[in-house]
Amino acid sequence: xxxxxxxxxxxxxxxxxxxxxxxxxxxFDCGTTVGPLVAAGxxxxxxxxxxxxxxxxxxxxxxxxxxxxxADRP
Ligand SMILES: [Zn+2]
Numbered sequence: 038x039x040x041x042x043x044x045x046x047x048x049x050x051x052x053x054x055x056x057x058x059x060x061x062x063x064x065f066d067c068g069t070t071v072g073p074l075v076a077a078g079x080x081x082x083x084x085x086x087x088x089x090x091x092x093x094x095x096x097x098x099x100x101x102x103x104x105x106x107x108a109d110r111p
Pocket of ligand 1: 064066068100
């Protein structure tokens, strides 16, 4: 389930597969690139300086439908 609201902050460095998902090129939950991929909130990594960096991620129709409503979605 692509419930990014409860996703933990990811530790850096991330591997290439995770990086593709952070760049919103694949469903953050399952990694598919078959669309339509739609906005699914944000996932956070450390920024290397003690703060968090937010990445707008996407989810495939199968996983975005499982998400509860969240404040950062229109
Ligand atoms: Zn998916």
